[in-house]
Amino acid sequence: MIPLQSHEIRGNWATLLLPIHTDDSIHYDRLAAEIDQLIAMKVDGIYSNGTAGEFYNQTEQEFDEVNGLLAEKCNSAGMPFQVGCSHMSPQISLERLKRAIALQPSAIQVILPDWFPPKMDEIIAFLRKMEEAAGSIRLILYNPPHSKVKLSPAGFRTIREAGIRLAGCKLPGGDAAWYKEMLGLNPELSVFIPGHHLATGVRSGAHGAYSNVACLNPLVAQQWYNSMHTNMEAALELEGRIQRFMNEQIVPYITQQGYSNQAVDKFLAAIGGWAEVGTRLRWPYKWIPEEEVDAAREVCRELLPEFFA
Structure with a gap:
């Protein structure tokens, strides 16, 4: 793929979820089928090794196999893709990045070093x-x-003034004042936010989402993003129902039962039923039992019938 510039990184990007066998190994056949499905759904892009891709819990051989498979399929189909080279260790993250260059991704995602919080000069x-x-x-x-x-909006400006030319970022978003500050201080950045806030975010100037809504159904998430350019009122109405479902059915798994974000992302995919990913996470993290999918799916079908049409 030709590397994307910041103004070209837009829209609904779907995360690559990691299917796990009962013996804790990666189910590569299901992973390949998942990539094929995402390509067929014509999402704006696919990214690997985000939180739901369990980047923190892969060997280096597995990292190469997962991303090699993604790159082969996306480069063949002309599908934009980003490789997540994140790791808690900056040394391992750097080595992952060096190997990922040969895969010709559209962009590369990284996190900041994560064992001890870096200061701004260390971030730079x-x-x-x-x-x-x-x-x-x-x-x-x-x-x-x-x-x-x-990082604050001013922090991103400091990074730019130090000569670092980031193409974009994934952030939690904020209110109208936050968008004004973020976009005003960093007009060169592609600003991505959580999927369930996307319509409000796009109206405020955000450029897209590395999307949890795409975990539920990538095709409908793509259609929803496209509708924001033609019927924002309807897109905002759907966002309200998406947020109601998230707040009532998904957030309690995190706040009350102690599940991780990656657990609920896989649970969303199981509810949507668009790919055979399963809800299992790799040891030592707990996952939401698949026996709970049917009840949540019924509620989701009532609130969000578009996702099951």
Whole structure:
């Protein structure tokens, strides 16, 4: 693929979910079928090794196999894709990035070093070396709410003023004042937010989502994003129902039962039923039992019939 510039990184990007066998190994046949399905659904792009891709829990051989499979299929189909080279260790993240360059991704995602929170001069040193290693392939900084260092809009400006040319970022978003500050200070960045806030975000100037809504149904998530350019009122109405489902049926799994974000992302995919991913996470993390899918699916079908048409 030709590397994407920041103004070309837009829309509904679907995460690659990691299917896991009962023996804790990766189910590569299901992974291949999942990639084929995402390509057939014509999402704006696919990204690997986000949180739901369990980047933190792969061997280096598995990292190469997962991303090699993604690259082969996406390059063949002309599907934009980003490789997540994230790791808690900056050394391992750098080595992943060096190997990922040969896969010709559209962009590369990284997180900040995660064992001890880096200061701004350390963040700049980290990103500078990663950018130098990436060459012509642009970097996306994955900075979700559970990051140990949560960058402010002014922090991104400081990074730019240090000479780091990030293409984009994944952030939790915010209110109207946050968007005004973020976009005003960083007009060169592609700003992506959580999927269930996408219509409100696009109206405020966000450029897309690395989307949890695409976990539920990538095709409908794509149609929803497309509708934001033709009928924002209807898109906002659907967003309200999506958020109601998330708040009533999904968030309690995190806040009351202690499940992780990746557990609920896989649970969403099981509810949507568009791919054979399963809800299982790799040891030692717990997953939501598949026996709970049917009840949640019925509620989802009532609130969001579009996702089951």
